[in-house]
Amino acid sequence: MKRRADALFVGIALLMLLLPAWGLLRAKAPFAYDARDAYIAENIGFRPELITLHARVSRRLFSQTGNEQVLLGKDGWLYFADTMPDFYRRNALEDAQIDQIASSIAALSQVLARQGIGFTFLCAPNKNTVYPEHMPCYASPAEGAGNLERLQAALVERGVDVLDAAALLRARKPEGQLYFKTDTHWNARGALVVYRALMERLAQGEPGIAHESFEAYDAYEVPLEDIVTVQGDLAALYLPLSKATETDARPAMERRYAVDGVMRSLSDMMIRTRSDANGLRVLVLRDSFGEALFPYMANNLGRLLFSRALSVDEAAIQGLIQGEEIGHVVLQIAERNLPTLL
Numbered sequence: 001m002k003r004r005a006d007a008l009f010v011g012i013a014l015l016m017l018l019l020p021a022w023g024l025l026r027a028k029a030p031f032a033y034d035a036r037d038a039y040i041a042e043n044i045g046f047r048p049e050l051i052t053l054h055a056r057v058s059r060r061l062f063s064q065t066g067n068e069q070v071l072l073g074k075d076g077w078l079y080f081a082d083t084m085p086d087f088y089r090r091n092a093l094e095d096a097q098i099d100q101i102a103s104s105i106a107a108l109s110q111v112l113a114r115q116g117i118g119f120t121f122l123c124a125p126n127k128n129t130v131y132p133e134h135m136p137c138y139a140s141p142a143e144g145a146g147n148l149e150r151l152q153a154a155l156v157e158r159g160v161d162v163l164d165a166a167a168l169l170r171a172r173k174p175e176g177q178l179y180f181k182t183d184t185h186w187n188a189r190g191a192l193v194v195y196r197a198l199m200e201r202l203a204q205g206e207p208g209i210a211h212e213s214f215e216a217y218d219a220y221e222v223p224l225e226d227i228v229t230v231q232g233d234l235a236a237l238y239l240p241l242s243k244a245t246e247t248d249a250r251p252a253m254e255r256r257y258a259v260d261g262v263m264r265s266l267s268d269m270m271i272r273t274r275s276d277a278n279g280l281r282v283l284v285l286r287d288s289f290g291e292a293l294f295p296y297m298a299n300n301l302g303r304l305l306f307s308r309a310l311s312v313d314e315a316a317i318q319g320l321i322q323g324e325e326i327g328h329v330v331l332q333i334a335e336r337n338l339p340t341l342l
Contacts (some may be wrong), residue, residue, distance in 0.1 A: 169193060
């Protein structure tokens with residue numbers, strides 16, 4: 001009887017080991033060596049099932065996600081592992097590097113100013129910068145200024161207009177949740193907080209500029225049809241088969257902008273919109289955090305150039321605004337990506 005049990009155990013173990021190879025045996029392997037990793041990831045048998053099983057077991061037994069990119073916080077909050085160096089102050093840029101980035105941005109701002117074009121620097125803070133209280137009990141934020149605080153201070157010293165989104169979002173936390181629990185990004189409410197402050201900057205010196213502020217949204221007077229479900233990018237990363245979603249209440253907005261050409265998705269390298277809202281013409285250089293800002297801005301700017309070409313290179317930006325009569329440039333970048341500005 002014992003031999004049969006041992007044989008059954010060995011058989012099950014061998015089957016579990018061979019299951020991932022099933023898909024590889026059925027697929028045609030690539031000739032190029034550099035395509036090996038993608039080939040394995042795409043064809044390994046039962047990959048999403050095995051990842052999901054591993055994640056559920058890791059969460060139940062060890063209170064971890066089982067994925068090195070996703071950190072399990074309190075009350076179901078998830079955090080991106082790439083933000084931990086900022087949280088622990090382990091990736092601090094040297095003073096010379098902060099000076100280099102700040103000087104480059106200040107030089108760009110001055111060049112634009114001589115052309116009558118405004119400039120605003122906007123850093124989207126990491127989720128654990130705004131919500132450190134939901135981090136695991138073993139993770140405590142380091143004291144002292146990080147890259148975000150140091151760079152913003154250096155920019156202010158050089159006369160660059162800085163929208164301190166981190167301070168703004170921290171102050172507005174009591175009014176409602178501003179980031180997704182299972183995603184790296186701010187939600188529609190967090191984006192609205194930033195949008196309002198940004199529009200105030202854009203409208204400075206432009207009397208009579210009209211734009212929506214969505215006051216009714218603050219009172220949670222939101223029609224039910226404008227509550228959408230979102231699958232968090234972090235949840236999808238470590239639980240690929242999970243159907244769990246979060247709700248994201250967005251203000252009721254009638255689309256009043258038109259898109260030049262074809263817009264495939266908000267991930268397009270360049271999106272150009274126009275509307276009759278006002279005469280503001282703005283170039284936004286942005287990353288994925290900018291996507292939640294897009295519907296607000298497209299509806300409330302006469303001309304919007306929405307670009308993923310994150311750069312402080314003067315020639316590149318001049319190429320983007322050539323012939324567009326842009327009045328303001330916004331550089332929006334996530335806190336974890338600040339070192340890329342070097």
